Amino acid sequence: MRYEKGHKESTHRRIVETAVAQFRKNGIDNVGVADLMAEAGLTHGGFYSHFQSKEELVKAAMDEGGVRSLQRLQTRLQEGGVECWIRNYLTASHRDHPETGCTAAALSAELARHPKSSRNGFTETVGKISALVAEHLPGDKPEAEKRKTAFAIFGSMIGTVQLARAVDDPTLSDQILETGITTALAIAGIEARKTQVS
Amino acid sequence: MRYEKGHKESTHRRIVETAVAQFRKNGIDNVGVADLMAEAGLTHGGFYSHFQSKEELVKAAMDEGGVRSLQRLQTRLQEGGVECWIRNYLTASHRDHPETGCTAAALSAELARHPKSSRNGFTETVGKISALVAEHLPGDKPEAEKRKTAFAIFGSMIGTVQLARAVDDPTLSDQILETGITTALAIAGIEARKTQVS
DNA sequence: TGTACATCAGTGAACGCGCGTTCACTGATGTAC
DNA sequence: TGTACATCAGTGAACGCGCGTTCACTGATGTAC
Numbered sequence: 381m382r383y384e385k386g387h388k389e390s391t392h393r394r395i396v397e398t399a400v401a402q403f404r405k406n407g408i409d410n411v412g413v414a415d416l417m418a419e420a421g422l423t424h425g426g427f428y429s430h431f432q433s434k435e436e437l438v439k440a441a442m443d444e445g446g447v448r449s450l451q452r453l454q455t456r457l458q459e460g461g462v463e464c465w466i467r468n469y470l471t472a473s474h475r476d477h478p479e480t481g482c483t484a485a486a487l488s489a490e491l492a493r494h495p496k497s498s499r500n501g502f503t504e505t506v507g508k509i510s511a512l513v514a515e516h517l518p519g520d521k522p523e524a525e526k527r528k529t530a531f532a533i534f535g536s537m538i539g540t541v542q543l544a545r546a547v548d549d550p551t552l553s554d555q556i557l558e559t560g561i562t563t564a565l566a567i568a569g570i571e572a573r574k575t576q577v578s
Numbered sequence: 579m580r581y582e583k584g585h586k587e588s589t590h591r592r593i594v595e596t597a598v599a600q601f602r603k604n605g606i607d608n609v610g611v612a613d614l615m616a617e618a619g620l621t622h623g624g625f626y627s628h629f630q631s632k633e634e635l636v637k638a639a640m641d642e643g644g645v646r647s648l649q650r651l652q653t654r655l656q657e658g659g660v661e662c663w664i665r666n667y668l669t670a671s672h673r674d675h676p677e678t679g680c681t682a683a684a685l686s687a688e689l690a691r692h693p694k695s696s697r698n699g700f701t702e703t704v705g706k707i708s709a710l711v712a713e714h715l716p717g718d719k720p721e722a723e724k725r726k727t728a729f730a731i732f733g734s735m736i737g738t739v740q741l742a743r744a745v746d747d748p749t750l751s752d753q754i755l756e757t758g759i760t761t762a763l764a765i766a767g768i769e770a771r772k773t774q775v776s
Numbered sequence: 777t778g779t780a781c782a783t784c785a786g787t788g789a790a791c792g793c794g795c796g797t798t799c800a801c802t803g804a805t806g807t808a809c
Numbered sequence: 810t811g812t813a814c815a816t817c818a819g820t821g822a823a824c825g826c827g828c829g830t831t832c833a834c835t836g837a838t839g840t841a842c
Contacts, residue, residue, distance in 0.1 A: 382838040383785060391785080407688060409607050412828060425832085426786045434829065484741065489687050490605060492743035503746035531741070531754050532734075532761040539737025543682065543729070545690035548701035556729050563730040563765055580805040581818060589818080611796060623799085624819045632796065 392430050394420050399441040400448070404486040405479035408438055408494070439498045442491070445483040446505030453509060457516045462533070465513070466564045469537050470557045475544045484534070485541040509534060519569055532567050536560065590628050592618050597639040598646070602684040603677035606636055606692070637696045640689070643681040644703030651707060655714045660731070663711070664762045667735050668755045673742045682732070683739040707732060717767055730765050734758065 398420045402411045413434055414424035431437045456465040468474070469482065478486040484506070491499055513530035514523060521529075540560035544553045565571075596618045600609045611632055612622040629635045654663040666672070667680065676684040682704070689697055711728035712721060719727075738758035742751045763769075 382783075382836075388785065407607070407691060409605070410691070413830085414828080422785095423787050424829090425788060428830070429785060484744070485737075486687060488740040488744040489684060492740070493605060493608070496746055499744060499746040502744060503750065506741065506745060507750070528753070528757040528760075532738075532757050535738035535741045535754065535758060536730075536734035536761065537737065538740060539683075539735065540730075540733035542686040542690070542736060542740075543704065543733045546682070546686040546697060546700060547704060548694055548697040552701065552705070555726070556733065559726040559730050560733055562726075563734065566765070567761055580803075580816075586818065610794070612794085620818095621820050622796090623821060626797070627818060 388430075391420075391422070395422075395427070395430055396437070396440050396444045399437055400445045400483075401479040403438070403441055404445070404481060404483060408487065408490050435495065435498060438494060439501060442483065442498060442505075443501035446501055446508075449483060450505060450508055450512070453512055457512065461516050462513060462518075462568050463565060463570050466533065466537065466561060466568065466570075470540060470560045470564065472554065472557065475541055475553065475557065478545070482538070482541070485538045485545075488538065506534070517568060529567060529569070533564050536564055536567060540564075586628075589618075589620070593620075593625070593628055594635070594638050594642045597635055598643045598681075599677040601636070601639055602643070602679060602681060606685065606688050633693065633696060636692060637699060640681065640696060640703075641699035644699055644706075647681060648703060648706055648710070651710055655710065659714050660711060660716075660766050661763060661768050664731065664735065664759060664766065664768075668738060668758045668762065670752065670755065673739055673751065673755060676743070680736070680739070683736045683743075686736065704732070715766060727765060727767070731762050734762055734765060738762075 395416065398416055399411070402416055402419065413427050416437075417424045417427055427437075431440070453465060456468055460467075474481045474485075483502070488502075491502060510527045510530035513533065514526035517526045517529055519526075537560060540556060540563075544556045544560075547553045547556065593614065596614055597609070600614060600617065611625050614635075615622045615625055625635075629638070651663060654666055658665075672679045672683075681700070686700075689700060708725045708728040711731065712724035715724045715727055717724075735758065738754060738761075742754045742758075745751045745754065
C-alpha cells in the first residue's frame with residue numbers, strides 16, 4: 381500500500397472527530413461534506429471512500445460523541461461524584477463552547493428529525509449515562525429509582541444549557557445557569573454547599 | 579385596491595402562522611421560502627413584499643410563537659395553576675406534535691445560532707413566562723426566588739421533552755416524560771398527587 | 777537488484793437539485809375626469 | 810354613467826450559489842518475476 385498501515389483508519393477517525401465538533405457547533409445541516417473534509421485536511425471527493433453517505437457519518441459522529449461524553453462523565457464522577465458533573469456541566473464555558481460540550485444539549489432537537497438508525501447510538505449513550513450517574517447518586521433508593529433521578533438531572537441540565545444559549549441577555553443567561561446548578565443538585569438529593577459568595 | 583381592506587395583513591399573518599408551525603416541526607433551516615408560501619396558498623415570489631428576508635420572518639415567527647405560548651400558559655395557569663401547566667407540557671401528545679408545541683423545546687438550540695435580533699423576542703417571552711409562572715407558584719418566597727424557580731421548571735421541561743423526542747425507544751421516552759412530571763412538580767414545590775395507577 | 781504491474785486513499789471536475797433572492801410582469805379593482 | 814389610468818398583492822422565470830454525490834483519474838508504494 382502507498383500509505384502506512386493504519387493510515388486510512390486514522391483519517392477515518394479524524395473525519396469523525398472533526399464532524400463531532402462541527403456538528404455540535406453549527407448543527408448537522410449547517411456542516412457541509414466539503415467544509416468538513418477541508419477542516420480535516422482533505423478534499424470532498426474522498427469522503428465516500430470512508431462513508432456511504434452523510435447520514436452514515438451522522439451516526440458515526442453520534443456514536444463517537446457518546447463515547448467521549450461517557451469518558452468525561454466517568455472522570456467527573458470519580459473526581460467528585462454527581463455534584464462535580466453538575467457543576468462542570470452548567471458552566472459559562474460549556475454554554476459558550478458547544479463544540480467540545482454535550483451532544484444532547486447541542487443536537488437533541490435536530491437529531492429527533494433524523495432516522496432511527498442515527499438515533500440508536502445516542503439512545504444507548506443516554507442509557508449508559510443514567511446507569512453511571514445512578515451508581516454515584518447518594519441515598520439507598522432502588523437502582524430503578526436512581527436511574528429515573530439521573531434522567532431527571534440530565535434532562536434538566538440539557539434544557540438549562542439550551543435556554544442559557546438561546547437567550548439574548550448575558551446576565552439572564554448566567555442567572556439561568558446558576559439556578560440550574562441549585563436545581564440539579566436538589567434533584568440529585570445533594571445538599572448545596574456554598575462555594576461562592578453570591 | 580384590488581383586494582379588500584386588510585387583505586395583505588391577513589396574508590401576512592397567515593405566512594407567519596404557517597412559519598411558526600413549520601419551523602417547530604422541521605427546524606428553521608429545513609423550511610424553504612417556497613415550501614412555506616405554497617403551504618400558505620401562495621407562490622414564492624410574493625414573499626418579499628411581506629418580508630425583507632427569511633431572517634425577518636424568523637424573528638416574526640419567534641415573536642408570534644411567543645405570544646401564542648403565553649396565551650396558552652395563561653389558560654393553563656387559570657385552569658389549574660403551575661401543576662396544570664406541567665402536566666400538559668410533559669405529555670406524549672406534546673412530544674409527538676412539535677408543530678403545535680413549545681418553541682423553546684423545538685428550536686432553542688437552532689435559535690442560539692441565529693442573530694441577536696431574532697433572539698430578542700424569544701428572550702422577552704422567556705422572561706414573561708417566568709414572571710407569569712412565578713405569580714402562580716405556591717409558598718411565600720420573594721418574587722425573585724419564584725422567578726428563578728420558574729426558570730428551573732421551564733429549563734427542566736424543555737430538556738425533558740427534547741430527550742423524549744430524540745430517544746429511539748418509545749418505552750424509555752414515556753418513562754422520561756413521566757419522571758419529568760414528578761421532577762418539575764418537585765422543583766415547583768407541589769406535592770405530587772397520584773392521578774394514575776403506575 | 778531491476779523492471780512491470782497492481783493497489784487504493786485521496787483528487788477535483790462535474791452532476792442535478794433546492795435554496796434565498798430578484799424582477800418584469802399580471803390583472804382585478806379603486807380613482808379621476 | 811362611462812372611459813382611461815394608477816395601484817399593488819401576487820406570479821413565475823431566472824439568478825448565483827452551495828449542497829450531497831459520482832466518477833475518471835493520480836501517484837506513491839507494495840508485490841511479482
